Amino acid sequence: MSSKLEAIGIAKRYGDAVALEATDLVVQAGEFLTLLGPSGSGKTTLLQMISGLVAPSAGRIEIDGRDVTHVEPGKRGIGMVFQSYALFPHMSVWDNVAYGLRMRRKSRDEVRAAVDDALSMVRMTEYAKRFPKELSGGQQQRIALARCFAYRPSVILLDEPLGALDKKLREHMQSEIRRLHKELGATFVYVTHDQDEALTLSDRICLMNQARIEQVGTPADLYDRPATRFAAGFIGHSNLLEGALDDARGTSGEPILLAAGGRIPLPINAIGASLAGGASVAPGARHTLLVRPEAPRLVEPERGFVDGTIADVVFFGSDTRVQLAMNDGSELTVRCERSLSPRIGDKVGLVWDPYRTTLLHV
Numbered sequence: 001m002s003s004k005l006e007a008i009g010i011a012k013r014y015g016d017a018v019a020l021e022a023t024d025l026v027v028q029a030g031e032f033l034t035l036l037g038p039s040g041s042g043k044t045t046l047l048q049m050i051s052g053l054v055a056p057s058a059g060r061i062e063i064d065g066r067d068v069t070h071v072e073p074g075k076r077g078i079g080m081v082f083q084s085y086a087l088f089p090h091m092s093v094w095d096n097v098a099y100g101l102r103m104r105r106k107s108r109d110e111v112r113a114a115v116d117d118a119l120s121m122v123r124m125t126e127y128a129k130r131f132p133k134e135l136s137g138g139q140q141q142r143i144a145l146a147r148c149f150a151y152r153p154s155v156i157l158l159d160e161p162l163g164a165l166d167k168k169l170r171e172h173m174q175s176e177i178r179r180l181h182k183e184l185g186a187t188f189v190y191v192t193h194d195q196d197e198a199l200t201l202s203d204r205i206c207l208m209n210q211a212r213i214e215q216v217g218t219p220a221d222l223y224d225r226p227a228t229r230f231a232a233g234f235i236g237h238s239n240l241l242e243g244a245l246d247d248a249r250g251t252s253g254e255p256i257l258l259a260a261g262g263r264i265p266l267p268i269n270a271i272g273a274s275l276a277g278g279a280s281v282a283p284g285a286r287h288t289l290l291v292r293p294e295a296p297r298l299v300e301p302e303r304g305f306v307d308g309t310i311a312d313v314v315f316f317g318s319d320t321r322v323q324l325a326m327n328d329g330s331e332l333t334v335r336c337e338r339s340l341s342p343r344i345g346d347k348v349g350l351v352w353d354p355y356r357t358t359l360l361h362v
């Protein structure tokens with residue numbers, strides 16, 4: 001797969017304020033890359049510099065190997081979809097979608113064919129004669145997408161396009177956007193602060209924090225193998241158990257972490273990974289272990305790695321979430337099958353596959 005878009009040393013400052021530190025990012029042709037992070041992390045600034053709406057303070061942007069850093073937004077071959085639909089209220093749906101094509105001086109036949117195709121793609125053909133005020137929020141968002149898709153840009157930038165929609169409609173539109181990405185074969189760069197949305201849509205995720213890139217990888221990479229404590233805490237539900245390495249090993253020679261009031265076996269290769277990261281592996285060295293809520297299972301007290309008391313039980317439909325107060329005073333969340341019937345006040349033990357955990361550095 002060849003690269004479509006590259007940000008090389010791109011940075012943005014406003015006086016003394018750093019909106020984005022010097023950043024390198026490569027987006028492959030045809031992939032769906034999501035810029036994910038909390039407010040102020042730099043994701044929208046990066047997207048705006050890619051689009052040409054904001055000039056970088058340093059670095060350059062390349063599309064198909066061509067330096068477009070100082071090229072006008074309309075001449076970069078990029079499509080943009082915003083959270084605000086930005087539809088013309090006095091124009092029909094058909095004319096809204098046709099607007100960009102007419103501005104590009106396409107022929108009447110080319111406009112007609114492209115608009116009809118774009119409306120069909122977003123399943124809005126029957127609404128062609130309506131006006132934006134006659135559409136629901138989801139329908140207006142589809143028209144905004146159709147307007148972008150109509151002239152077939154090879155790179156499409158989407159800045160939190162579903163932020164104004166309710167949960168059910170967001171989930172529906174996520175499926176629609178994923179389908180449209182596959183049909184178009186274009187390169188999508190999508191901004192969101194919603195981790196579930198990023199996990200659902202993306203081929204890869206670029207996680208950002210404090211004006212820099214924290215980690216880039218597939219959704220599975222970021223969920224199962226987060227590189228930092230921030231990544232572990234931001235992606236998915238997390239149990240972060242802090243403790244120290246024991247000076248003794250387990251029965252199979254595995255390292256042991258003393259945490260949550262218990263002795264927790266680590267993957268045998270975990271210390272090797274820690275060494276590669278430059279962390280101390282001496283007995284007593286502090287580490288954080290990431291244990292996802294779906295990894296542990298409940299067992300009898302003193303039969304697990306750690307023990308605790310069930311403090312709360314919440315029914316979520318497909319599963320049950322159990323909140324445990326551990327013996328050392330920390331808390332831990334576990335997802336259980338509905339067939340189990342944990343009760344508040346019960347004392348339980350927890351076990352899990354050590355290879356479903358990730359060792360981080362404190």
